Amino acid sequence: MLDTRRPGLVHACMAVLRRDLTLAWRQRGDMMLPVLYALIVTSLFPFALGPESALLRRIAGGAVLVTVLLAMLLALDAMFRSDIEDGSLEQLMLAPQPLALMMGMKILAHWLATALPLIVIAPLLAGMLHLPGAVMPVLLAALLLATPLLSLLGGILVALTAGTRRSGMLLALMLLPLCVPVVIFAAGALAAAQEGLPWIAPIAWLGAALVLAVVLAPLACAAALRIALDS
């Protein structure tokens, strides 16, 4: 008799997550690149705009947001790259477990590996631009909600470009319309906090969007992957 038992759903999810995190940890250098990039971009702002702290304080929130977004865009291209090259993505598509769940786990692993270091370093970036300390918790809250949203939206787009060879610029072009609302709400919360106004409403909108994206984006990602690799 053949053993027809399959690994359970939770077990499979954990396996995908552990595998991706191990792969990311084995290449710690690559993980640090977005962080380094964000540091360099942030240190360029005072050079370009002048070292007046009043001006820097005014743009600090938005500058950190855009820097983190660009750093994530830099890493987005590599989300499924190695899995497509070594064929493990096709194996995942053939697996009996629902593809959407597996993609959700992969996106989670990618977020943990790229966005979390950026969030850890965000207070430093904000400090370099003299963001007031009182706004710092709002910045962290906005980033904690906005970066997974970007990872989820980016995951759909990366899946769409899975069948193409070069996709760096293309990803930026496709992500821009999708990230406009995210940037608006995150920056809106920061601006409100900096002016001493209530900032909970835009954060709540971000949270609502994140809940929606957590449910829908993995499904869309799986559908996009099936279309893009169907040949």
Add this chain to the structure above:
Amino acid sequence: MANWIPLWLHKLSSPPVFYRFAGVLRPWAIALAVLLGLVALYGGLVLAPPDYQQGDDYRIIFIHVPSAWMSLFIYGVMGVAAFIALVWRIKLAEVVAMASAPIGAAFTFITLVTGSLWGVRMWGTWWTWDARLTSELVLLFLYLGVIALYHSFEDRRQGARTAAFLALIGIVNVPIVHFSVVWWNTLHQGSTIKLLGPSTIAPGMVWPLLTMMVATKLYYVASLCSRARADLLALESGKDWVRQIAENEVRG
């Protein structure tokens, strides 16, 4: 019964039938578009009264407003075609969706250019981050994304299906962008800009506007026909009906 309509539509979705149909439709559509466009231009530039505040500068709306309508209308057509292409895998729907994208992008571009030409005279600036302007710009980027994704695949059908999926994501995204941008703008500055509402427009200005709208729609139909014909020939280049057309071309 009206059974012939679905039957006729079903037949029309076959590439050779659509190729002939589009070939017949195209010259009529382009002729009517040019005729109505000239009438609308004459009506708009000569017959319509000058605006009491803006003088003759407002006359750019006879290009600007129909282009803006078309930029949204064509995205809608593209979205419907993309949905049909993904659900029923009809080849013609893929072709129509992908042929619509460059036309829509062109209309969006015209809208932005004429808008900023008007803006520099009326508002004193080429560009302002108003909600409508920003949404239109995002719409242009959506079109460009669809076009770029389509061309980044070697297999055209796969490219078309993938880009169709992106177009559908865009349809969900357009209202979200619009409302978030409205929210963003009203937080920072009160709306100081009022576009001409349809109810406050003089009747002498309405009919050239509507005529131009019909003309741009007909132009879209004509352009879509010729683009879809070319795409169909390229896509079906191995088939018999294409070979017959090619042979007839050589002989004639």
